[in-house]
Amino acid sequence: MKSTTISHLHQWKASGYKFATLTAYDFSFARLFANEGIRVMLIGDSLGMTIQGHKSTLQVTVTDIAYHTAAVRRGAPQALLMADLPFMSYATPEQTFESAAQLMRAGANMVKLEGGEWLAETIRMLTERAVPVCGHLGLTPQSVNIFGGYKVQGRDEAATERLLADALVLEASGAQLIVLECVPVSLALRITQALKIPVIGIGAGNVTDGQILVMYDAFGITSGHIPKFAKNFLEQTGNINSAIRHYIAEVETGTYPANEHSFQ
Numbered sequence: 001m002k003s004t005t006i007s008h009l010h011q012w013k014a015s016g017y018k019f020a021t022l023t024a025y026d027f028s029f030a031r032l033f034a035n036e037g038i039r040v041m042l043i044g045d046s047l048g049m050t051i052q053g054h055k056s057t058l059q060v061t062v063t064d065i066a067y068h069t070a071a072v073r074r075g076a077p078q079a080l081l082m083a084d085l086p087f088m089s090y091a092t093p094e095q096t097f098e099s100a101a102q103l104m105r106a107g108a109n110m111v112k113l114e115g116g117e118w119l120a121e122t123i124r125m126l127t128e129r130a131v132p133v134c135g136h137l138g139l140t141p142q143s144v145n146i147f148g149g150y151k152v153q154g155r156d157e158a159a160t161e162r163l164l165a166d167a168l169v170l171e172a173s174g175a176q177l178i179v180l181e182c183v184p185v186s187l188a189l190r191i192t193q194a195l196k197i198p199v200i201g202i203g204a205g206n207v208t209d210g211q212i213l214v215m216y217d218a219f220g221i222t223s224g225h226i227p228k229f230a231k232n233f234l235e236q237t238g239n240i241n242s243a244i245r246h247y248i249a250e251v252e253t254g255t256y257p258a259n260e261h262s263f264q
């Protein structure tokens with residue numbers, strides 16, 4: 001199979017094909033995911049919680065993400081890899097360039113950063129310098145201390161309009177993809193329809209162009225609070241390979257996420 005590129009994602013959106021993506025952090029799972037048909041993977045700063053055991057993503061460094069990105073790249077040479085710019089690694093232009101360079105050199109195809117309109121200039125500077133960008137809106141975990149917890153976003157009229165406006169600004173600034181986390185389905189639909197670029201949802205209903213799950217949530221081995229949008233595909237299948245195939249099929253058909261995994 002040929003390498004997956006951002007153009008594929010844009011074609012998938014245009015054709016209405018709903019695509020499944022996963023977080024990946026290591027060689028072995030990346031290889032297994034790629035073999036089962038996952039063509040887009042995120043080396044997410046969720047690794048601060050899932051791998052490192054922290055309570056939030058704030059402890060994660062660029063070096064951590066680069067280390068895991070290199071391992072995932074070895075396991076999935078043809079996948080499109082998104083790597084998270086972690087907390088405070090894109091606070092100044094110099095820092096942003098250095099952080100993005102480290103992740104791209106490790107094997108990422110694009111970087112993801114969390115936030116709205118205030119990131120417009122950062123996104124423009126990165127894309128002008130040949131670093132493709134994925135935006136991340138809604139529940140952005142790096143802002144947990146501002147939000148006062150991991151809460152659904154975009155609940156009232158003002159927040160809805162702000163998120164829609166943010167999404168349009170990110171697209172206009174050059175972002176090629178958006179991750180939309182924990183927002184009501186009606187808002188996810190508005191954003192997905194308003195944007196030309198693909199929207200990947202998590203806790204945003206089955207109306208987005210693609211889905212992403214933290215891999216541990218897909219296998220039911222998340223410790224502590226289990227998010228409403230999580231589904232244990234291992235429970236229904238009994239083996240990891242089959243769980244991944246079910247996840248892909250359920251995303252493609254829109255069966256997952258169901259109403260019970262979504263916010264109204």
Ligand code: KIV
Nearest residue numbers: 023044045046179212
């Ligand atoms: O860090 C991560 O894994 C993420 C996903 C939850 C989208 O950002």
